[in-house]
Amino acid sequence: MVTPVNPPPLDRTSPPQGTQAWRQRSATLPEGVRVRVLRAVYGDPRAAAELVPRLTDRQATGVDPLPTEPAELAPVRLRERRAEIQALPDNTRLLLLLAAADQYPVPTDAFLRAVVAARLDTRCLDAAEAAGLAHAGAGGVAFRDPWTRIAAYETGTPADRREIHRLLARVLRGAGETPSRSWHRGAGALGPSGRLAAELGAAAGRAADAGRLSVARALAERAAALCPDPGEQGRLVARAAAYAWRSGDGDRARRLAATAPDDELSGVLALRAGNATEAFDALLT
Structure with a gap:
């Protein structure tokens, strides 16, 4: 059973100047490109401001597609989140890896079942809550933002990722869960x-x-x-x-x-x- 904890404080790493920088840097972009940039970075104005100078002229005018990989979208933002995740205890990072793998890109809603099956101690999530990175509730883990979720997954070793996906595949046995199970089998x-x-x-x-x-x-x-x-x-x-x-x-x-x-x-x-x-x-x- 997941130990309920208080929600993390609001993210203070995107100060008002992040929004201001986005407005300034996006002023010359076509409206359609501005919408696509914000969508690509999950609506984060600081990440959007980071992405704009990295666009080619063809991307900035809407001719070529925008980047889609997190490391190409907001490398500084992601590097900050990785450092925060790496500072956590190993057991906490493993639980966050499990939660991240369960949520994206295919949401499978199997975190709690996997925790029970593997007999994991969810009290380890207290360290993530104390750091303001995530909080746990009756439905599982909520990350502070998408970049934290991405960092939680990417900082896991390839072997740990495969093992986590295989664990999730094993517990997905319900009616209608075949696509989710197949995803984790493939990822493992x-x-x-x-x-x-x-x-x-x-x-x-x-x-x-x-x-x-x-x-x-x-x-x-x-x-x-x-x-x-x-x-x-x-x-x-x-x-x-x-x-x-x-x-x-x-x-x-x-x-x-x-x-x-x-x-x-x-x-x-x-x-x-x-x-x-x-x-x-x-x-x-």
Whole structure:
């Protein structure tokens, strides 16, 4: 059972000048680019102000897609959070890694089950609460902000991440939890696997049918990463791009489309060219 603790204090690391810096630096950006920048950095004005000077001219005018990886979006912000996480005791960091893996990019709601199955001591979360990084309640762990969650995951060792994903996969046995279980099975894999790629691809289709397009994108993208067959890998990347586009994440869709082989699907080329209607028809049929 998770030990309830007081919520952490409000984040004081984004002072008013963060918002002011964002306003100043974004003044020359087109409105559409400003919206995309804020979305990319989870609405954090300090991170947005950090990202703007890093944009190329083509990105700043909306021609090229924005970065999508956290380390490219706000490296300073993320470095600060990593340092805070690394200062915590190992047992606390392990629990935060478990919570982060359970929440993103596929929310699986299995933290409490995993804690019970592994007999973890949730009192270790007190150190995270005292540091203002996260707090625990009846439903699990709430991070101070997305950057803290990202840092909690990224500071884990590859072996610890794989073990955590395998633990989460083991406890996800409920009806309708197949996509979540498949995600963690794939994230816990050591290397390419045609069987896991097929499982993830099928799970992506089910998630898309249920309207969970962001989840479908993550599943298809992971399936592509594990797929040993180049042709099928290209098709999975194209599907991931289409799911990303349909979910409203045009920047990720365009970056994914750019990595697909030119001869895989005509929809990839259409998506690169900005013809969304033609792209969807080709990618999803």
